[in-house]
Amino acid sequence: MKTVSLFSLLLILASCGTKQSGDADMYEASEMSQLMREMVRFSKKAKANLEQGKPTPKVPEAIWELQTAEGTRDEHLEDPFQAMAVPYLSALRGIERGDSQAYFYSKSIDACKSCHGTYCGGPMAVINTLGLEQHN
Numbered sequence: 678m679k680t681v682s683l684f685s686l687l688l689i690l691a692s693c694g695t696k697q698s699g700d701a702d703m704y705e706a707s708e709m710s711q712l713m714r715e716m717v718r719f720s721k722k723a724k725a726n727l728e729q730g731k732p733t734p735k736v737p738e739a740i741w742e743l744q745t746a747e748g749t750r751d752e753h754l755e756d757p758f759q760a761m762a763v764p765y766l767s768a769l770r771g772i773e774r775g776d777s778q779a780y781f782y783s784k785s786i787d788a789c790k791s792c793h794g795t796y797c798g799g800p801m802a803v804i805n806t807l808g809l810e811q812h813n
């Protein structure tokens with residue numbers, strides 16, 4: 678198990694969050710990487726709550742800034758990125774409305790998958806652990 682999570686961490690680091698060119702040792706997590714980590718934390722809590730039949734925690738304010746967060750490779754300036762951020766944010770608005778939270782939560786995880794199918798695929802290992810049991 679430990680090997681598996683170390684391996685997926687390496688995959689994440691190899692496929693996004695680092696610049697292609699030689700300055701990897703000067704690497705600092707971009708604004709977008711930090712936001713993604715916040716999204717993972719929120720999703721984990723939301724999933725745990727929903728599986729216990731409880732409402733999700735409030736969506737952290739920072740996540741609403743997804744479309745302007747600066748990515749390592751300026752992903753935030755790209756049309757496909759902007760387009761794929763929309764279904765994620767609208768799923769979050771569904772979650773915030775408070776009814777059918779499990780449905781909108783699952784939509785939010787689908788949105789992670791579709792964007793990461795295009796952008797860095799490494800986090801897919803993490804994303805695949807975020808689905809709700811009844812939807813798998």
Ligand code: HEC
Nearest residue numbers: 693694707709710713748749752761762765789792796800
């Ligand atoms: C609209 C596109 C998009 C959506 C939606 C999206 N991501 Fe990302 N994600 C990215 C991009 C681009 C990066 C690389 C950011 C960078 O390197 O600056 C990234 C990076 C990450 C990382 C690596 C962060 C790090 O430590 O460097 C994780 C983990 C991650 N995303 C998980 C998720 C999860 C979980 C979701 C859904 C809750 C999600 N992503 C939704 C585009 C997206």
